[in-house]
Amino acid sequence: LSxxxxxxTIRRSLLLAKIHEEGLDTLFVTDRVNVRYLTGYTGxxxxxxxxxxxxxxxxxxxxxxxxxxxxxxxxxxxxxTRPLIATAFREAIRRKPRKIGFEKSSLSWAEFNLMQASKKxxxxxxxxxxxxxxxxxxxxxxxxEIEQIRLAVELTSSAFETALFxxxxxxxxxxxxxxxxxxxxxxxxxxxxxxxxxxASGPHSALPHARPRGEKIAANQLLLIxxxxxxxxxxxxxxxxxxxxKLDQVQKKLYRAVWEAQQAALDAIRPGVRAREVDAAARAxxxxxxxxxxxxxxxxxxxxxxxxxxxxxxxxxxxILRAGMVITVEPGAYQRGLxxxxxxxxxxxxxxxxxVLTPTPKELMIL
Ligand code: ZN
Ligand code: ZN
Numbered sequence: 001l002s003x004x005x006x007x008x009t010i011r012r013s014l015l016l017a018k019i020h021e022e023g024l025d026t027l028f029v030t031d032r033v034n035v036r037y038l039t040g041y042t043g044x045x046x047x048x049x050x051x052x053x054x055x056x057x058x059x060x061x062x063x064x065x066x067x068x069x070x071x072x073x074x075x076x077x078x079x080x081t082r083p084l085i086a087t088a089f090r091e092a093i094r095r096k097p098r099k100i101g102f103e104k105s106s107l108s109w110a111e112f113n114l115m116q117a118s119k120k121x122x123x124x125x126x127x128x129x130x131x132x133x134x135x136x137x138x139x140x141x142x143x144x145e146i147e148q149i150r151l152a153v154e155l156t157s158s159a160f161e162t163a164l165f166x167x168x169x170x171x172x173x174x175x176x177x178x179x180x181x182x183x184x185x186x187x188x189x190x191x192x193x194x195x196x197x198x199x200a201s202g203p204h205s206a207l208p209h210a211r212p213r214g215e216k217i218a219a220n221q222l223l224l225i226x227x228x229x230x231x232x233x234x235x236x237x238x239x240x241x242x243x244x245x246k247l248d249q250v251q252k253k254l255y256r257a258v259w260e261a262q263q264a265a266l267d268a269i270r271p272g273v274r275a276r277e278v279d280a281a282a283r284a285x286x287x288x289x290x291x292x293x294x295x296x297x298x299x300x301x302x303x304x305x306x307x308x309x310x311x312x313x314x315x316x317x318x319x320i321l322r323a324g325m326v327i328t329v330e331p332g333a334y335q336r337g338l339x340x341x342x343x344x345x346x347x348x349x350x351x352x353x354x355x356v357l358t359p360t361p362k363e364l365m366i367l
Contacts, residue, residue, distance in 0.1 A: 298313055
């Protein structure tokens with residue numbers, strides 16, 4: 001199994017088995033990341049039709065003829081019409097199917113309507129909204145995928161080090177530091193940031209999803225950095241909160257509580273545990289500090305080809321953790337007027353616990 005195309009073939013046959021089991025004649029995969037996962041296609045307009053009886057066909061348009069020939073490991077059809085599903089659907093219904101599945105979280109209303117309103121729809125044929133089957137497959141990573149994620153994670157940690165400890169200057173504004181972080185990630189081989197880089201200083205860091213401003217990064221304040229890269233189709237995600245100058249006791253206490261919560265969540269990770277139990281471990285630490293109201297988001301999320309994927313490591317998520325899953329662990333605490341602290345690592349679930357992939361230290365760093 002050295003060639004990536006072999007991996008794609010195995011993934012498609014697993015999905016075909018599922019399609020068969022669920023009694024569908026055909027499934028259309030339209031989610032861009034799922035299409036890439038199953039075919040290797042990196043372009044923006046592709047659709048995969050999978051039929052246990054008639055095989056697998058990849059649809060794209062003529063802009064991608066050459067790229068599809070190079071990347072895609074199954075049969076390719078180049079079509080002229082838009083959207084692709086118009087052709088794929090027309091071809092599928094010729095075989096008089098009884099059930100056609102589509103991915104409910106990615107097909108547009110217009111595309112659904114195009115199928116629903118088709119006059120050629122065979123009598124008794126049913127359109128079936130399918131759960132995130134491919135997303136569930138994507139939760140367990142192959143060793144090759146884990147290596148890709150590890151490389152993205154290390155790239156982010158190196159860029160963090162250069163941006164914060166070589167390029168940062170007192171008086172710099174949040175936006176300039178964010179640009180420096182993005183620049184360093186690109187120089188190290190990122191296709192781009194995996195999401196909009198967060199640089200938030202002082203009270204602004206109390207907003208969990210703060211956007212970098214033109215404001216100067218102030219002294220004796222917290223500085224929250226949340227950053228990630230896309231590299232070769234895989235992502236990374238890391239948060240560190242630093243001290244610019246000296247912190248007071250309240251800020252330091254906030255930092256220690258978050259660090260403790262993060263460690264408690266990491267300690268809770270092992271195969272067989274439910275995602276919500278990891279979340280509960282972090283929450284229990286905040287409760288002990290009387291800070292449960294200051295932690296308004298989930299403890300983490302799955303990470304892979306997308307920066308946010310299944311499972312959600314939060315309240316009520318029943319997903320059972322398995323070896324080979326990659327998740328983030330990122331509790332935070334936010335106090336209005338003072339600021340926020342979040343510490344986020346990317347973590348691999350192993351056979352007996354977990355391995356933190358993020359190499360950046362967690363001791364409070366001082367700028
Ligand atoms: Zn993050
Ligand atoms: Zn995250």
